[in-house]
Amino acid sequence: MEKIHTHTGVGVPLRRSNVDTDQIIPAVYLKRVTRTGFEDALFAAWRGDPSFVLNQEAYSTGSVLVAGPDFGTGSSREHAVWALKDYGFRVVLSSRFADIFRGNSGKQGLVTGIVSPEDIEILWKILETKPGTEVTVDLEAKTATADDVTVPFQIDDYTRWRLMEGLDDIGLTLQQEEKITAFEETRASWRPKTLPARHLPSVEIEAARPV
Amino acid sequence: MAGTLAEKVWEAHLVRRGEGGSPDLLYIDLHLVHEVTSPQAFEGLRLAGRQVRRPDLTIATEDHNTPTLDIDRPIADVTSRTQIETLRANAREFGVRLHSLGDADQGIVHQVGPQLGLTMPGLTVVCGDSHTSTHGAFGALAFGIGTSEVEHVLATQTLPLAPFKTMAITVNGTLPAGTTSKDIILAIIAKIGTGGGQGYVLEYRGEAIRALSMEARMTICNMSIEAGARAGMIAPDETTFEYLKGRPHAPEGEDWDAAIEYWKTLRTDDDAEFDAEVVLEAADLEPFVTWGTNPGQGLPLSASVPVPADIADEGDRETAAKALEYMGLVPGTPLRDIPVDTVFIGSCTNGRIEDLRSVAKVIKGRKKAGSVRVLVVPSSARVRLQAEAEGLDVIFKEFGAEWRNAGCSMCLGMNPDQLAPGERSASTSNRNFEGRQGKGGRTHLVSPLVAAATAIRGTLSSVADLDLPHEIDITTFDGTPLDGVGASPLGESVVDLPIPVAIGSAPGGSAGQPALR
Numbered sequence: 117m118e119k120i121h122t123h124t125g126v127g128v129p130l131r132r133s134n135v136d137t138d139q140i141i142p143a144v145y146l147k148r149v150t151r152t153g154f155e156d157a158l159f160a161a162w163r164g165d166p167s168f169v170l171n172q173e174a175y176s177t178g179s180v181l182v183a184g185p186d187f188g189t190g191s192s193r194e195h196a197v198w199a200l201k202d203y204g205f206r207v208v209l210s211s212r213f214a215d216i217f218r219g220n221s222g223k224q225g226l227v228t229g230i231v232s233p234e235d236i237e238i239l240w241k242i243l244e245t246k247p248g249t250e251v252t253v254d255l256e257a258k259t260a261t262a263d264d265v266t267v268p269f270q271i272d273d274y275t276r277w278r279l280m281e282g283l284d285d286i287g288l289t290l291q292q293e294e295k296i297t298a299f300e301e302t303r304a305s306w307r308p309k310t311l312p313a314r315h316l317p318s319v320e321i322e323a324a325r326p327v
Numbered sequence: 328m329a330g331t332l333a334e335k336v337w338e339a340h341l342v343r344r345g346e347g348g349s350p351d352l353l354y355i356d357l358h359l360v361h362e363v364t365s366p367q368a369f370e371g372l373r374l375a376g377r378q379v380r381r382p383d384l385t386i387a388t389e390d391h392n393t394p395t396l397d398i399d400r401p402i403a404d405v406t407s408r409t410q411i412e413t414l415r416a417n418a419r420e421f422g423v424r425l426h427s428l429g430d431a432d433q434g435i436v437h438q439v440g441p442q443l444g445l446t447m448p449g450l451t452v453v454c455g456d457s458h459t460s461t462h463g464a465f466g467a468l469a470f471g472i473g474t475s476e477v478e479h480v481l482a483t484q485t486l487p488l489a490p491f492k493t494m495a496i497t498v499n500g501t502l503p504a505g506t507t508s509k510d511i512i513l514a515i516i517a518k519i520g521t522g523g524g525q526g527y528v529l530e531y532r533g534e535a536i537r538a539l540s541m542e543a544r545m546t547i548c549n550m551s552i553e554a555g556a557r558a559g560m561i562a563p564d565e566t567t568f569e570y571l572k573g574r575p576h577a578p579e580g581e582d583w584d585a586a587i588e589y590w591k592t593l594r595t596d597d598d599a600e601f602d603a604e605v606v607l608e609a610a611d612l613e614p615f616v617t618w619g620t621n622p623g624q625g626l627p628l629s630a631s632v633p634v635p636a637d638i639a640d641e642g643d644r645e646t647a648a649k650a651l652e653y654m655g656l657v658p659g660t661p662l663r664d665i666p667v668d669t670v671f672i673g674s675c676t677n678g679r680i681e682d683l684r685s686v687a688k689v690i691k692g693r694k695k696a697g698s699v700r701v702l703v704v705p706s707s708a709r710v711r712l713q714a715e716a717e718g719l720d721v722i723f724k725e726f727g728a729e730w731r732n733a734g735c736s737m738c739l740g741m742n743p744d745q746l747a748p749g750e751r752s753a754s755t756s757n758r759n760f761e762g763r764q765g766k767g768g769r770t771h772l773v774s775p776l777v778a779a780a781t782a783i784r785g786t787l788s789s790v791a792d793l794d795l796p797h798e799i800d801i802t803t804f805d806g807t808p809l810d811g812v813g814a815s816p817l818g819e820s821v822v823d824l825p826i827p828v829a830i831g832s833a834p835g836g837s838a839g840q841p842a843l844r
């Protein structure tokens with residue numbers, strides 16, 4: 117995972133609240149089995165609308181998304197983060213994120229900064245009056261700067277450290293291998309195991325037919 | 328130290344306590360896998376040269392995009408087929424147990440865990456699906472996770488998790504006849520909002536919750552995520568133990584006794600404190616329906632479509648106006664006057680045997696409203712078999728409903744079961760987001776009883792709107808078997824299958840499984 121200290125890129129004002137993951141990437145795109153190439157799926161339902169922000173040239177190369185509250189609610193699909201990253205976004209700023217989305221983002225190197233609703237409004241105004249304005253996001257200082265305005269954002273220390281160090285999750289955990297093994301040795305025998313597989317007798321399932 | 332149920336389960340799974348802002352590392356007892364969120368996780372393992380650490384704590388099923396018709400024929404949709412073939416190949420390669428389409432144990436992942444007796448009190452359960460909260464009904468701590476976390480659990484059987492807050496949701500009193508646990512949870516979400524549970528593990532308590540069956544409890548916990556919560560839980564009790572006993576993977580003998588002894592300790596201590604508390608009176612509840620495009624936009628069925636101009640908060644007003652435009656609804660219309668095109672009965676929220684029984688009780692001997700399409704999709708193949716053993720399929724067919732094979736189906740419209748643009752549904756599922764059930768589709772979330780009454784009348788309705796023959800007791804619409812029907816589980820014996828991988832899905836077919844489709 118790439119280390120991020122600061123990022124500068126075109127800011128995109130997304131004046132919508134409650135943007136759920138179905139809107140970030142509709143379920144139909146979840147059928148792919150690869151990890152990349154989801155850029156065409158991002159906000160798919162809105163991309164056909166010429167007035168949609170990403171269809172305006174000044175914003176089309178955006179990498180810092182400034183969104184309304186409750187961003188990333190709904191289904192836990194991580195494809196939402198991949199779609200944002202594949203499109204080119206490195207940072208999302210909002211006054212409130214859904215927990216699962218925020219967790220997924222941190223692990224994939226997408227910065228999610230929590231900015232007060234008032235400051236979001238200020239950023240929106242700047243980005244809307246001067247389309248194409250770049251926003252600089254500084255993880256060290258926990259600030260976002262557009263034009264001459266600098267606003268603070270919140271991000272938990274652990275995620276911030278991970279992003280700045282570019283650390284892979286699994287590698288980190290596997291440093292605890294001994295502890296995991298020790299824990300497993302204490303696991304009570306009533307706790308379930310899926311193998312060997314137990315189930316009721318197999319029965320042939322009749323296929324339903326169109327009526 | 329006094330603790331809540333959630334804190335007790337958390338503590339019992341601590342591999343390592345986080346220091347300096349790093350999260351706690353928790354051990355995961357049960358990992359459920361399906362075809363949509365797993366391919367990239369297995370791909371990640373392969374790329375890094377890693378193995379599945381505990382195949383014996385992992386189980387996979389095909390559900391999200393499996394067809395519910397012609398399941399013995401090749402899947403027409405190429406991408407769906409690819410995902411399913413990928414899961415089968417991954418299960419074989421990594422030694423993971425898989426219940427494939429056509430197998431009697433296939434079904435929606437949140438039905439498969441409980442019905443096999445794998446979901447138990449006091450476990451940590453994860454799955455790459457947000458409705459994993461369903462398993463909290465057993466007093467397990469169950470979280471939906473993303474694909475990179477799926478990979479993490481596959482590789483390490485642990486998960487770093489940030490601390491949570493606890494919220495008690497107490498439902499006092501007795502539920503009025505004609506209302507169900509679905510109405511409880513829709514009312515809770517309407518009350519606290521889709522973000523109201525954010526950061527919290529919810530614990531549902533109180534007399535009305537204790538009176539619910541295991542399946543009704545699952546409906547409530549299932550939708551915790553729609554209030555934004557990390558998880559939802561209900562302390563285990565006799566109802567829980569009764570449900571579990573004798574299931575294929577339930578503990579036996581001394582293990583059962585040890586388990587019961589431990590499970591009885593899994594309750595919030597009297598002097599423990601919650602970070603937040605919400606109280607509801609069951610007696611005030613009515614059948615609830617949603618009118619908008621998130622599950623918090625719900626109202627009692629006796630209400631009317633809200634008038635955005637009357638909403639004080641600007642954000643809420645705009646959101647409501649947008650939702651109504653999408654839903655094609657005129658403000659002020661009584662909810663009961665809204666006609667629907669489709670009634671969908673199914674999903675991990677309300678596709679279990681009790682749901683099917685209560686629907687069957689309402690519709691028995693009637694015909695559906697002429698123009699309405701009614702889909703009945705059991706949550707698992709076993710549920711379908713059970714329903715057939717009880718004769719429910721005949722009732723559905725005589726009513727004019729389509730009786731389908733098991734899967735997620737129209738809950739999310741990844742298979743051919745979709746709404747057409749502009750089509751309106753009454754759906755027993757859990758999400759009414761824009762396009763959830765098909766592009767441009769309009770969803771009203773309802774209980775199984777409301778779904779049944781709506782299918783009869785053609786407009787959103789409750790059982791109270793039906794002229795029921797008076798010998799029918801409305802209080803019996805509670806999921807108990809229909810008169811004259813035994814509820815004995817199918818088959819008495821539990822089979823030990825020593826095959827470690829991909830049960831019934833090996834190419835060339837084993838155990839009567841049709842070849843790969």
Ligand code: SF4
Nearest residue numbers: 458674675735738739
């Ligand atoms: S039925 Fe719906 S909510 Fe449940 S697992 Fe399937 S898609 Fe998810």
